[in-house]
Amino acid sequence: MGFVEELRWRGLLQDITPGTEELLNKESVSGYIGFDPTADSLTIGNFAPVSLLMRFQKFGHKPVVLMGGATGMIGDPSGKKEERKLLTPDDVQHNVDRQKKQIEKFLDFAPGKNTATMVNNADWFGKINFIDFLRDAGKYLTVNYLLSKGFVKERLEEGELSFTEFNYILMQAYDFLHLYEHHNCKLQLGGSDQWGNITAGTELIRKKLRGEAFAVTVPLVTKADGTKFGKSEKGNIWLDPAKTSPFRFYQFWMGLADEDAQKYLKVFSMEDRNSIEQIIAEGSARPELRIPQRKLAEELTTRVHSADKLNSAKEKTEIIYGTASSIEGFKKLSPTEIEDAFDLDAIHKVSKDAFTGEVNPVNLLGEQSTIFPSKGEARKSIQGNGVSINKEKMNLERKISSADLLYGKYLLVQKGKKNYYLIIAE
Numbered sequence: 001m002g003f004v005e006e007l008r009w010r011g012l013l014q015d016i017t018p019g020t021e022e023l024l025n026k027e028s029v030s031g032y033i034g035f036d037p038t039a040d041s042l043t044i045g046n047f048a049p050v051s052l053l054m055r056f057q058k059f060g061h062k063p064v065v066l067m068g069g070a071t072g073m074i075g076d077p078s079g080k081k082e083e084r085k086l087l088t089p090d091d092v093q094h095n096v097d098r099q100k101k102q103i104e105k106f107l108d109f110a111p112g113k114n115t116a117t118m119v120n121n122a123d124w125f126g127k128i129n130f131i132d133f134l135r136d137a138g139k140y141l142t143v144n145y146l147l148s149k150g151f152v153k154e155r156l157e158e159g160e161l162s163f164t165e166f167n168y169i170l171m172q173a174y175d176f177l178h179l180y181e182h183h184n185c186k187l188q189l190g191g192s193d194q195w196g197n198i199t200a201g202t203e204l205i206r207k208k209l210r211g212e213a214f215a216v217t218v219p220l221v222t223k224a225d226g227t228k229f230g231k232s233e234k235g236n237i238w239l240d241p242a243k244t245s246p247f248r249f250y251q252f253w254m255g256l257a258d259e260d261a262q263k264y265l266k267v268f269s270m271e272d273r274n275s276i277e278q279i280i281a282e283g284s285a286r287p288e289l290r291i292p293q294r295k296l297a298e299e300l301t302t303r304v305h306s307a308d309k310l311n312s313a314k315e316k317t318e319i320i321y322g323t324a325s326s327i328e329g330f331k332k333l334s335p336t337e338i339e340d341a342f343d344l345d346a347i348h349k350v351s352k353d354a355f356t357g358e359v360n361p362v363n364l365l366g367e368q369s370t371i372f373p374s375k376g377e378a379r380k381s382i383q384g385n386g387v388s389i390n391k392e393k394m395n396l397e398r399k400i401s402s403a404d405l406l407y408g409k410y411l412l413v414q415k416g417k418k419n420y421y422l423i424i425a426e
Contacts, residue, residue, distance in 0.1 A: 001273075003059040004216070009273060010266035012052070012218045014192040017202065020214040023186065024061065028114055031056055031187035031216075032064035032179055034121075034172065035103070037072040037095035038087070041240035042102050044252075045230035047304070048221050050106050051268050052189060053116070057107060058270070062114045064185055065103055066175060067096045069122030076172075076197075077155060077165040096120060102239050106303070117183065121175050137174045140207040141200060146170075149196035169200050176201025180213055187214045221267055224259040239304050245340050246305040250313035253297035254290065258283065261292035269299055316341065320412070321420060327391040327412075335407050342422045352409070352425040358399035361389065364423070371413055371421050381415065388414040 004021040007013040023029060033049045035042075042050070053063040072092045087095075100118060107116035128136075146152060146169060155161040176198070179185035188198045195217050202213040221229040230237050237252050238244040244252075256264065262280045269276055283291040301310040319329040320341050330338075339347070348369035365371045365387065366378030379396065381387050387394045390404060390412050402425075404411060411423040 003056060003061065006055065006059065007216070007218065011263070012267065013216070014219045015195050015215070015217045017199075017215045019212075020187065020216060023214060024059075028060050028062060029187050030062040030064055030117075030179075030183055030185040031189055032066050032176075032183075032185050033189050034066040034068055034071070034175065035099060036068045036076050037092055037099055038075060040095045040098040041238045041243055042099055043230050043239065044237045044300075045221065045228075047239060048218075048267055049190065050103060051270075052218060054106055054270065056189070057114055057116060060114050063107055063116045064179060064183060065107070065116065065118040066179070067100060067118065067120040069093065069096050069120040070125035071121055071168060071171050071175070072096070074164055074168050074171070077161065077168055096122075098240075119179070119183070121171075121178075124178050125171070125174075133170075133174070136208070137170045137177070137204060140204050141170065141173065145203070146200070149200070152196070169197050172197040173200040173204040176213060177204050177208065180205050180209070180211060186212075187216065189216045189218070191220050192217045193220060221264075224257055224263070241305060241309075245337075246301055246309035247313045247316050247337065248340050249304065250297045250301045250310065250317070251341070253300060254293050254317070256293050256296070258287055258292070261290075261296060264296055265292050268296065271295075271299075327406075330391065330412055331406060335410075338406075338410055338422065339424075342420070346420065347422050347424060349424045349426055352402075355400070355402040355405060355425055358401050361387070361394050361398065361400055362396070364400055365413065369413075369421075369423050371415060371423075386416055 001009075002021065002025045004013065004016065004024055033053055035046065035049070053065065057063045069092060072087065072095065073089065075086070103118070108114075109116045109118070146166070147156075149169060152161060152166070152169070155165075176185070176188050188201060190198055195215070198215040198217065202215055205211045205213040223229055236244070237249060241249075253261075253264075262283065265271075265276050265279060271279070279292055279295050283289070283293075297313075298310060301313055316333065316337060319333065333341075348371055350364070350368045354364070354368055359368075361382060362375050362379045365382075366373070366375035372378035372381065378387075382394050382396055385393060389400065390406070391414075392398075400411070402408070405425055406412075409425045411425070413421040413423060415421065
């Protein structure tokens with residue numbers, strides 16, 4: 001199986017230029033993906049193209065990572081309804097440095113026949129004057145051609161497109177030209193929203209150098225309901241552990257819907273086809289075991305963080321959500337770890353004054369915290385033995401007091417078998 005065929009069965013082939021598959025099956029090819037340094041960490045959305053380069057290298061090709069130190073000063077307008085806020089040169093350089101360290105973990109940069117390469121387009125754009133750029137790039141791509149590109153048409157129909165943004169497509173095309181000339185880079189890969197930018201590069205190479213370059217795009221990663229992938233209630237899922245803890249990273253994958261988990265296995269897992277199809281089949285037969293989710297969570301937490309961080313995340317998961325866990329285990333977690341374990345919609349804040357005396361659990365759960373929609377629902381669930389607080393089954397006689405607050409502020413609430421909440425007294 002070749003690289004393109006691999007993408008095809010994984011559902012990762014959107015557009016491809018003629019002759020690309022034949023080229024990749026015939027020889028080892030240098031291909032690149034550009035990364036726009038708009039933040040000081042990659043997200044799991046960015047991790048999809050990183051995984052694509054990993055797979056590209058696995059098939060014997062040479063991945064080239066292009067850091068957009070120059071294009072990041074403008075920001076890619078593709079898929080954006082309004083112009084990005086411009087970053088300072090220092091901010092862009094900081095983001096480039098941080099993202100480079102992250103990407104270096106995932107590709108093989110050791111000398112070899114298909115070693116990875118990392119470049120920064122600030123290194124060549126910093127040496128080009130405006131007149132040379134217009135002669136070398138602008139001369140070969142007409143305004144009519146640029147206006148035909150999807151994102152340009154969309155932005156003009158919806159509002160405005162600045163001249164700065166309009167030039168982004170020329171800069172990306174010139175990147176491809178430079179890499180073609182200086183790194184023998186014949187292929188650019190990217191998301192489906194990049195097709196217009198990428199083919200502008202193949203067109204520039206064809207017109208200026210009479211050369212042939214190639215393009216492959218993959219579908220943008222979305223959830224089954226069509227909404228954006230890579231966010232939780234608390235925002236983006238980052239690769240930087242300071243922004244998204246390994247525990248929350250692990251929980252993101254464990255919390256996926258079944259359909260999404262099966263889809264993302266094909267996007268992110270480095271397992272072969274037989275293994276993935278077996279995991280999906282087992283998951284479909286026993287959905288309560290969440291086999292695809294567990295596989296993704298374990299593989300990706302280990303790859304992005306470490307095996308030790310995976311073990312720690314699994315231990316914390318058992319402490320909070322495990323059926324045999326106790327409040328003593330919960331007390332081992334720090335306040336940061338406790339709050340990090342719950343999405344925003346599972347956190348309920350209650351005035352600390354409410355715990356001055358004894359608190360009726362029905363009032364706490366059905367009125368002060370709204371974990372239940374009403375006091376009647378809370379009472380019914382408690383009577384049915386369906387509520388635990390701090391891992392202790394509740395009854396109507398048991399009262400809550402400030403002595404029950406872990407760290408003087410937290411109560412762990414379990415409703416039924418799978419629904420967990422955190423009450424914060426403040």
